[in-house]
Amino acid sequence: MTLKLTRRQVIAAGAALPLVPTAAQAALTEKPVRWIVGYPPGGSTDTLARMLSTGLSKSIGQTVIVDNRPGAGSAIAAGVLAAAAPDGLTVMGADNGTLINNPVLYKDLKYDPDRDFRPVGLYAGINLVLAVGVNSSFKTGAEFVAAAKVAKEPITYASPGLGSPLHLAMERFVRDADIRLTHIPYRGMAPALTDALASVVQSIIIDYTTASEAIKGGLLRPLAVFSKTRLAALPDVPTMSEQGVPGFSAGAWQGVIVPRKTPDAVVASLSHGLTAALSDPGIRLRYDQLGLELPQSDPETFARRWQQDKEYWPQLIRSLGIKLD
Template sequence: MKIAKPTRRQVLAGGIAFSALSVLGSNAMADDGPVRWIVGYPPGGATDTIARLLSAPVSSKIGQTIIVDNRPGAGSSIAAAALAKSRPDGLTVMAVDNGTLIINPVAYSNLQYDPDKDFRPIGLYAEVNILLAVGKDQPYKTVAEFLQQAKASPNPIAYASPGIGSPLHLAMERLARDAGVKLEHVPYKGMAPALTDVLAGVVPSIVIDYTTAKEVIRSGDLRPLAVFSESRLAALPEVPTFGEQVLPGFSAGAWQGMVVPHDTPDDVVDRLTEALAFALQDNGVKKRYDELGLGIPASSAPQAFSKRWQDDKAILQPLIRELGIKLGQ
């Protein structure tokens, strides 16, 4: 059987049709495989826990399987570098925080990604509430007493944190600066060893997230003095804010959100944003957030995320430079 050769017009028409399909394909979220949700911290931590919690309702909304891919190391910068190299097709997303987007670009001298150029926000999905607390045998009953002693004592009061340059460390540095007191930072490699030493009386105070602290607060082994959020936590209604007690208008905290590669098309971003908002309305998610002491952001829209990102960047990056914090190459 003789097969007729296509005419030049047919070839051109076919090429145009193929190009059109290619354009359509580039603007649509790929649906031929699972979505990889990169987490820059080990399994079992707060960031991993929240991502896994949200992955089920997000998956049900987009109709695709989500696989959490833990890539810990260098304050989430290893994971962020992997995202920056990923295809912008909606099949790779990442959990990010203040450290990934704001702290690392100043604290690391040879970062393999640029948040502003490489990433596009999908939405905020968690407010990580933090607080100042002391061991049960410490004399401080209120944050006012704590700061008064810090001002009066010739030796600064020591506080533990999960690490140099962490959002929690920077919150305490802002507090010390704004309150006009000197505090001694005792950094640890993670929250668990920091808490262990505070409970043992090695360090008198700690800046800690409520998710980690809740059990020892309930047991009475750790006494919360004040929360860094703008309003009191529902889980700790008796604990005042810094704004109420000593510094009107003062607040600080950590947050988490989702980003994708920068060139991800608008309709893919819209689809993921819608799925994230859907997940945050899930009753199971809300209940678990309450148990963990997490806050749901007032808005999970990309625009709100971008504003929070840039607002905190304007506060934190000058502070990091002022403190001379360097975390590695």
């Protein structure tokens, strides 16, 4: 047990968890906490980790360092976390790809989500946007769907990677809209966006967090949002459900996880710190600007969402026959 706990956090953790060893509550360290990110710089996972690390650092009284370990849809990073000591000094910003999709996509993972990890708290609901470069002839999601239904050659779309949450959200859209599209996977969102802006690829599925500056700058045209309701940041952009695909919605989420054997007191401290960071008015304002949803952040809520999503996405992946080994 090496995570530094403030006096208030120790008392709170002790009250909620009376069986936690006293030694665990009292341990102190000056070592930094490493926040592992499974994707390259420039995407939403990296952006959010850097945004929240400062607030988390203030709350737990330790420096938080973001460590990018991209590759294999975050599987490389998750493998690093699984091998880390359960002392609270290594955490990861995981998404539904890490915990739900990868175990179905990869045959030989270096981790098992249920065996190796435990949830600390959700920190973001990621809203997705179907978009095109400004030189595209498509102006709305309805036009896009109509064109896709009659196109001799399927319209192409970019995603940050095969089997990524964004790719699978698009596959769900393809199925619900009864259309054909050609998927062009990239190694991360930054190169996918670059090619979408240059019209190298005809469209892109992208999180609004990453797309916001390009949209505001008039470089990228949003056709539809994949959320259940319109985004406050994009009030004039209809949902896909409003544009001919009734009932459709798809998104992604992110949360902090730690090694499975991390003590309860450490998880309580990290959860408290994450909640404190998310409560900052500046963070809330930034979330609104980036079109992010602010979920309830605690281990129990995260665990429920984790299990709920396991009921749908693995079945979709198997039905599509996607394997990444």
